[in-house]
Amino acid sequence: MLAEIITIGDEILIGQIVDTNSAFISKELNQIGVKVFQITSIQDDKQHILTALEDAMNRVDLVLVTGGLGPTKDDITKQTFCEFFDDTLVENEEVLQNIKNIFSTYIKRPPLAANLQQAMVPSKATVLTNEHGTAPGMWLEKESTVFVSMPGVPYEMKALLLNEVLPRVIKKFNRPHIYHKTLLTYGKGESEIQELIASWENALPDDIKLAYLPSLGRVRLRLSATGFDEHMLKDRVNAQMDIVHDLLQDIAVGYEDETSIVARIAALLVQKEQTLSLAESCTGGTIARQITAKPGASAFFRGSIIPYETGKKVSILGIDEALIKEHSVVSAAVAEAMATRSRALFGTDYAVATTGIAGPTKGDADDEVGTVFIAIGSPSGVFAQRFSFGNARERVITKATNKAFELLLKEILKN
Helix, strand or coil: CEEEEEEECHHHHCCCCCCCHHHHHHHHHHHCCCEEEEEEEECCCHHHHHHHHHHHHCCCCEEEEECCCCCCCCCCHHHHHHHHCCCCEEECHHHHHHHHHHHHHHHCCCCCHHHHHHHEEECCCEEECCCCCCCCEEEEEECCEEEEEECCCHHHHHHHHHHHHHHHHHHHCCCCEEEEEEEEEECCCHHHHHHHCHHHHHCCCCCCEEEEEEECCEEEEEEEEEECCHHHHHHHHHHHHHHHHHHCCCCEEEECCCCCHHHHHHHHHHHHCCCEEEEECCCCCHHHHHHHCCCCHHHCEEEEECCCCHHHHHHCCCCCHHHHHHHCCCCHHHHHHHHHHHHHHHCCCEEEEEEECCCCCCCCCCCCCCEEEEEEEECCEEEEEEEECCCCHHHHHHHHHHHHHHHHHHHHHHC
16 A cells, blocks of 8 residues: 655745654554555645645555644645535534634634634545644545645644544554564664675575665664564564675664664663763754753763863863874873763763864864764773764764764773
């Protein structure tokens, strides 16, 4: 079964907002066995919308539309739907009461005429009640294709999709199971990984698809298959994933949706009753943010210092000024001193320190942009490694963060 997502709004096309709706819809559809064939973003233009609807009808079973349902004149989805379905707008009493209730309960003033106009819906539509807003969802059918229109406001769309749309899709369509399993790896690029698993990949059954999903400093390997026997499907994919996991066990972290490298580190530290602190210079708190985003981080994480300016490494972190002058602020010696001082100040078992040049300028360092030293302090000592992560600032910070987690995990596993 195939679906298409159409997002309506000039604000998406000019980059004013990011389309998060399509990602959410795609993930939810995939979980119920619906493959997304295409995602299309179009203007608030009647002819553009009509063309998109006609094209989608010729290739998919389900079309999900978001946006264009507001009370202002530029929101033209309902009127365009009427033209596409040869229909007229009628007042829906359920929607009207919902609008009045929202205004009386939350906004504390009578609705304007433009707000009440949102109760006008195509007469052929099945109305999907929007409990979080005034614009209703609509379900219509034409030539065996289902069309669903939802508001573009993310929290309104999500509630409608989960509570109204997906249950109807499940009831109406006979859908196969789609199963993905994704292995997380750190420390090698996709070309290196491909060489390690070449024989296995060549022997992979045709109906199980492998995808390499590289990002900065890590690669995800996803196996996907589709079928109507869910248990057999999962067994076959899991059996293949066990093989590739064994082949890559030195760099395998775990499975997406089951764990992450941060979660693995957290679990190990809690299990060992050990603690962690940070001294982040060039990464500017990015490592700490990822750690504290996980519930329960206080069980092992004691804190972080961000001595971004060289002088603060001396005055706050306590690094010897002579050491910085001798080796440069971006050096293995300074990174190791930062990790050592962080362990001492926070009283932790482990510490991670970063010092480098994220760019675009070199600042007061001697090395080139993209140079980063990462140090790990542990019960068995301290060490630092030098890396060159290119000259794009965001790339440098992301790669340094990912590499820091990789080095820390390896060190925890060793001790």
